[in-house]
Amino acid sequence: MIIEFILIFMRIKSIGPKLFLLILFFYFLSFSFLSIRNHDLYQTFGWDLGFFDQLMWQASRGNLNFVSTIGNINLLGDHFQPVLYLLAPLYWAWDDVRVLLVAQALLITAAALPLYFLAKKKLQNEFLSISVSISYLIFAGTQFTITNEFHQSAFIPLLLLLGLYWLETDKIFRGLILVISLLLVKEETGFLLVALGIMYSIKFWKGPALRSKAGPLLILAGTIGFFLLVRIVIPAVSSQDRYIHYGYGSLGETPVEVVKSVVNNPKVGVKSLIEPKIKLEQVGVSILSFGGLPLLSPVSLIPVFQNYAVRFLDDRNIHRWLNNNHYSVPLGPLLAYAAILTIEKLKSKKLLAVYLVVTSIIVAIFLKLPVFSFFKSQLYFTPKWVKDIESIVNLVPANVSVAANNSVFPHLSHRDKIYLLPEIKDAEYIILDLEDGPNKYSPFDYSRAIMLSEKLENESWDKIAVSGKSIMFRRPKGL
Numbered sequence: 001m002i003i004e005f006i007l008i009f010m011r012i013k014s015i016g017p018k019l020f021l022l023i024l025f026f027y028f029l030s031f032s033f034l035s036i037r038n039h040d041l042y043q044t045f046g047w048d049l050g051f052f053d054q055l056m057w058q059a060s061r062g063n064l065n066f067v068s069t070i071g072n073i074n075l076l077g078d079h080f081q082p083v084l085y086l087l088a089p090l091y092w093a094w095d096d097v098r099v100l101l102v103a104q105a106l107l108i109t110a111a112a113l114p115l116y117f118l119a120k121k122k123l124q125n126e127f128l129s130i131s132v133s134i135s136y137l138i139f140a141g142t143q144f145t146i147t148n149e150f151h152q153s154a155f156i157p158l159l160l161l162l163g164l165y166w167l168e169t170d171k172i173f174r175g176l177i178l179v180i181s182l183l184l185v186k187e188e189t190g191f192l193l194v195a196l197g198i199m200y201s202i203k204f205w206k207g208p209a210l211r212s213k214a215g216p217l218l219i220l221a222g223t224i225g226f227f228l229l230v231r232i233v234i235p236a237v238s239s240q241d242r243y244i245h246y247g248y249g250s251l252g253e254t255p256v257e258v259v260k261s262v263v264n265n266p267k268v269g270v271k272s273l274i275e276p277k278i279k280l281e282q283v284g285v286s287i288l289s290f291g292g293l294p295l296l297s298p299v300s301l302i303p304v305f306q307n308y309a310v311r312f313l314d315d316r317n318i319h320r321w322l323n324n325n326h327y328s329v330p331l332g333p334l335l336a337y338a339a340i341l342t343i344e345k346l347k348s349k350k351l352l353a354v355y356l357v358v359t360s361i362i363v364a365i366f367l368k369l370p371v372f373s374f375f376k377s378q379l380y381f382t383p384k385w386v387k388d389i390e391s392i393v394n395l396v397p398a399n400v401s402v403a404a405n406n407s408v409f410p411h412l413s414h415r416d417k418i419y420l421l422p423e424i425k426d427a428e429y430i431i432l433d434l435e436d437g438p439n440k441y442s443p444f445d446y447s448r449a450i451m452l453s454e455k456l457e458n459e460s461w462d463k464i465a466v467s468g469k470s471i472m473f474r475r476p477k478g479l
Contacts (some may be wrong), residue, residue: 016126020116020133027137028109031146034370035101037379038147039410042386045439046070046409046420049149053097054413056084060091067239070409070420077238079245080187080229081152097410104154105146108329111157112137114165115336121169122344131353132290132343136336138360139289140369141328147370151326155185157333160192164337167200172214179218183225187234188310190226191255192330193218195306202299226255249316258313273312282323283308285367286331291352291359294338296345304334385435388468395465395472396429403427405449407440422452427475430456434469 038044051068055075058066064085067074075084090099112133119129136142136157145154159182167175179196182189201215230243238244251272252258262269274280286304287294294301307330311320320327343352364371373379393411396402401417403424408431412418419425421432422444432453436446444452456473457463465472 014126016130020130023130023134024109024112028105030374031109031143031370032102032105034373034379035105035147036098039098039101040386041382042389042407042411042433042440044149044410045406045442046404046413047406047442048151049097049100050410050413050418050420052084052150052152053100053410054415054418056088056100057091057095057097057414058416059085059088060095065237069417072239073244074237074239077234077240077244079152080183080234081185083155083181083184084152095414097413100150104150107154107158108142108146109137111161111333114158114161115333118161118165118168118337119340121165122340123349125349125353127353128343128349128356131356132336132340135290135339135356135360136332138357138364138369138371139332139335140286140323140364140367141326141330142332143364143370144324145326145329147373148325152185153326153329156182156189156330159185160330160333161337164333167214170211172211176214176217176221180221180225183221183229187226187229190222190229191306191310192303193222193225195222195303197222199299199302202302247316248314251313251315262313269313272315273309279308279312279321282321282328285363286323286328286335289360289363290335290339291356293342293356294335295342297338297341300334300338300341304331304338307331307334385433385468385470389431389433389435389470391467392431392433392465392470392472396431400428401426402429402431404431405433405440406442407437408433422448429475430461430473432471432473434471 039049044050047070051070051073054070055066055068058064059075065074065076071078076082087100087103090103093099115136116129116133119132120126123129123132142157145151159178163175163177163179163182165175166172166178179193182192197215197218197220199215200218204211204214230246234243235241246253248255248258251261251268262272294304307328311327314320319325322328323331339356343349346352389408390411393408396412399415401419402412402415403419403421404412405421409418409420412431417426419427420443421430421441424430432449433440434446434449434453440446441449453471459479460476461473461479462476463471464474
């Protein structure tokens with residue numbers, strides 16, 4: 001379908017669409033470079049890039065039910081994410097972890113095409129359509145999804161915007177299929193389907209027969225899909241025989257328990273949504289990224305509220321509250337869609353295109369989003385410690401079992417057995433980068449990494465290579 005949109009673009013003679021395609025191409029290349037550069041500078045980790053890379057590399061070799069040696073989870077037992085198998089053939093062309101980073105940048109960028117056509121259909125204005133799409137590309141959730149390792153959520157904007165486009169152009173069946181296919185990305189998208197269903201039930205309740213059924217069908221598909229996946233499908237295919245992502249903190253273990261807690265004590269529920277203040281700040285900057293326009297289309301904010309509610313009610317995984325990770329990726333398409341509906345209602349549209357882009361840029365500057373990394377000298381400078389660990393990584397034989405710290409893991413994950421330190425198990429080699437830095441040693445810390453190095457020496461592991469603070473140990477015979 002994306003190819004269909006590109007072919008339509010190529011038949012258009014006006015300069016606007018062609019300029020937009022150039023913008024998308026430049027954006028894709030730039031963020032692919034940024035994502036790869038982060039990896040080359042050892043700013044990616046075992047969780048999550050190494051985890052996905054090992055599973056997808058195995059899938060590309062025909063091992064579709066491989067159980068990861070980090071977490072002991074198979075691809076369908078972590079989250080329900082069969083859509084990822086579509087990426088496995090990419091390894092046949094480029095057998096490298098970086099192929100996932102490039103694919104992710106392409107998926108996120110490509111979603112701007114159906115968004116552009118949706119805006120063009122609703123607004124009948126070339127530059128407004130381009131400006132809404134640019135606002136989506138500038139949005140924090142969009143940028144951080146590309147630059148924050150790799151996640152299955154990269155498929156969400158494309159499928160969601162394709163679905164919204166066809167729903168809004170009265171291709172209801174095609175739109176429903178695409179939106180419901182979000183369940184193939186992650187079981188949690190069932191909540192998003194329910195929210196979209198509520199939104200469309202309100203929007204289309206007086207519409208033609210098929211249109212009016214779109215909302216209830218999405219609610220039904222989202223509800224049944226979520227509970228079917230987490231109660232039956234995932235436990236049946238999981239290597240751990242259960243759904244491992246329950247647990248929302250003090251409000252309950254399961255979504256049903258959370259709902260009961262909120263219904264029984266609404267004050268606690270409201271408090272969880274608005275405190276601490278960082279939560280409202282995240283909502284505020286998200287809406288400001290689209291010039292505040294989504295506020296004037298309240299019905300379309302229902303799925304936006306759903307995204308924030310699921311994240312904010314979880315007081316166990318507080319990193320989900322922020323927009324600087326993949327959890328906020330649905331917000332870009334949803335807020336762009338809300339902005340389109342608002343603009344459609346406004347009588348005067350002059351200067352709105354400029355206003356949208358300018359406000360998006362101002363928020364991006366305020367938040368210091370990843371795009372500004374291009375202006376930092378650190379991006380183009382390779383520190384000595386990176387060269388040191390890279391020289392060690394290049395010495396690791398292929399196909400041997402390895403244990404490595406978190407930042408080294410995704411550089412060695414093309415193998416059957418690789419363990420995240422401090423787990424060692426039957427590893428033949430241990431690779432340690434002892435240059436301190438954020439998240440480099442998770443789930444343990446720098447001091448414990450130093451202690452591990454000393455312990456290995458005391459246990460007579462062979463220190464076969466040293467470069468700066470990077471060390472390669474080999475298991476001695478008989479140990």
